Amino acid sequence: MTKNLTTLELAFLGDAVHTLYVRKNIVHGDKKINAYHSLASKYCCATRQSKVLDKIYDELTEEEKDLVRRTRNTKIHHSAKNSTEEDYKKATCFEALIGFLYVSDDKNRLEKFLKCSMEDM
Numbered sequence: 001m002t003k004n005l006t007t008l009e010l011a012f013l014g015d016a017v018h019t020l021y022v023r024k025n026i027v028h029g030d031k032k033i034n035a036y037h038s039l040a041s042k043y044c045c046a047t048r049q050s051k052v053l054d055k056i057y058d059e060l061t062e063e064e065k066d067l068v069r070r071t072r073n074t075k076i077h078h079s080a081k082n083s084t085e086e087d088y089k090k091a092t093c094f095e096a097l098i099g100f101l102y103v104s105d106d107k108n109r110l111e112k113f114l115k116c117s118m119e120d121m
Helices: 007-026 033-043 046-059 062-072 085-103 107-117
Strands: none
Touching (some): 007 033, 007 085, 007 107, 062 085
């Protein structure tokens, strides 16, 4: 299935997978929705995702690094709101990686990198 999807389509899916993972792990029934949103925004922002990609890059397989490279070279018709263009590009690469692992059904690597995205940096 991954062969049929563009890097930006993978990033679109990866954004949803990452956001759901973060939200699932921060909801404990003891906060108001605005507090959850603020906490989720800490993890689901371009600056954070860019740092996570930098942190995990050396652990990527050659196929995953190739995906990151192709995503970085893709023309993105959207601008960053609260981050630099470089961070936005890297965040898109991170999301594409997450989308790729999700559609490839590589649950172990997906879980590893999602968990890493929520660790203290």
